[in-house]
Amino acid sequence: MTKNKDWPFLIPGIIMVAVVTQVPFLLTLIYSTLRWNLARPDLPVKFYGFKNFWYFLRIQDWPQIPEFYSIVWQTILITFCALALCTIVGFLLALLLDHAIPGVNIARTLILGPFFVMSTASGVIWKTTILNTTFGWYGVIAKFLGFTPVDLISYHPIAVIVFLFSWRWMPFFVLMMLAGLQSIPEEIVDSMEVDGTNWWQGTFLVKLPLIRKHISVAMMLGLIFLVKEFGLILVTTAGGPGTSSYTLPYAVYMQVFNASNVGRAGALAVITVVLTLIGINVLFKSIQKRSAIYD
Numbered sequence: 330m331t332k333n334k335d336w337p338f339l340i341p342g343i344i345m346v347a348v349v350t351q352v353p354f355l356l357t358l359i360y361s362t363l364r365w366n367l368a369r370p371d372l373p374v375k376f377y378g379f380k381n382f383w384y385f386l387r388i389q390d391w392p393q394i395p396e397f398y399s400i401v402w403q404t405i406l407i408t409f410c411a412l413a414l415c416t417i418v419g420f421l422l423a424l425l426l427d428h429a430i431p432g433v434n435i436a437r438t439l440i441l442g443p444f445f446v447m448s449t450a451s452g453v454i455w456k457t458t459i460l461n462t463t464f465g466w467y468g469v470i471a472k473f474l475g476f477t478p479v480d481l482i483s484y485h486p487i488a489v490i491v492f493l494f495s496w497r498w499m500p501f502f503v504l505m506m507l508a509g510l511q512s513i514p515e516e517i518v519d520s521m522e523v524d525g526t527n528w529w530q531g532t533f534l535v536k537l538p539l540i541r542k543h544i545s546v547a548m549m550l551g552l553i554f555l556v557k558e559f560g561l562i563l564v565t566t567a568g569g570p571g572t573s574s575y576t577l578p579y580a581v582y583m584q585v586f587n588a589s590n591v592g593r594a595g596a597l598a599v600i601t602v603v604l605t606l607i608g609i610n611v612l613f614k615s616i617q618k619r620s621a622i623y624d
Contacts, residue, residue: 448560509540
């Protein structure tokens with residue numbers, strides 16, 4: 330525990346964190362209460378109260394589902410599908426890489442590649458050189474096999490986004506879980522071999538409980554990373570067709586750069602933060618309950 334006389338040394342760090350995180354959020358809160366349309370300089374910027382929030386949250390044309398709630402559902406679907414894929418497949422890949430075999434270090438390095446590539450750059454590569462039905466790998470291989478390639482980005486945008494999100498962030502999960510597997514004491518591994526533990530028992534009854542804290546950290550941080558990701562959507566589906574692959578961060582982007590409405594963008598950003606905090610809290614409590622089983 331930090332002694333009371335040491336607390337002044339924390340002040341620079343606290344100020345830095347406040348300036349980088351809290352000040353922009355406070356400005357976003359202020360903007361969310363304003364009527365500020367950049368495309369209409371003739372309209373004065375004035376206080377608008379909670380009308381920007383009400384614009385998104387109100388139930389319009391019920392029973393038809395409002396666009397905002399469809400976007401919220403799409404965000405939840407994309408985020409948790411990608412989170413599940415990253416966690417499950419990431420754990421299996423970490424198990425494969427947790428072996429002292431020739432070339433394992435090269436494999437570990439290569440599998441981390443997507444994590445260090447910019448979202449927009451990787452999105453352009455996937456859209457133009459891989460998923461393109463005319464000259465992409467997918468189109469060429471499909472035609473070679475005698476199939477008519479389907480435009481996956483147009484007809485299955487959600488599936489494409491989930492796959493790209495998983496491809497982009499899975500290396501982070503692999504890195505965290507591999508670190509957990511590498512930290513398991515050798516005595517435990519040796520005792521498993523002596524006791525005749527099979528692969529299934531050793532993996533899911535011994536190793537998995539031992540690295541649950543690493544998995545928890547990976548899932549908590551991964552949830553934040555996945556929610557805020559929008560670069561891949563921007564350069565691949567562009568939110569389309571229509572708004573069928575919109576997420577909340579992409580909707581914020583569109584409110585600013587397409588609708589030029591700072592107030593509504595601020596309100597939508599605040600709603601996104603609140604929903605993200607709720608999601609993190611639910612995930613954290615769920616992980617705590619499962620961890621209590623092993624404690």
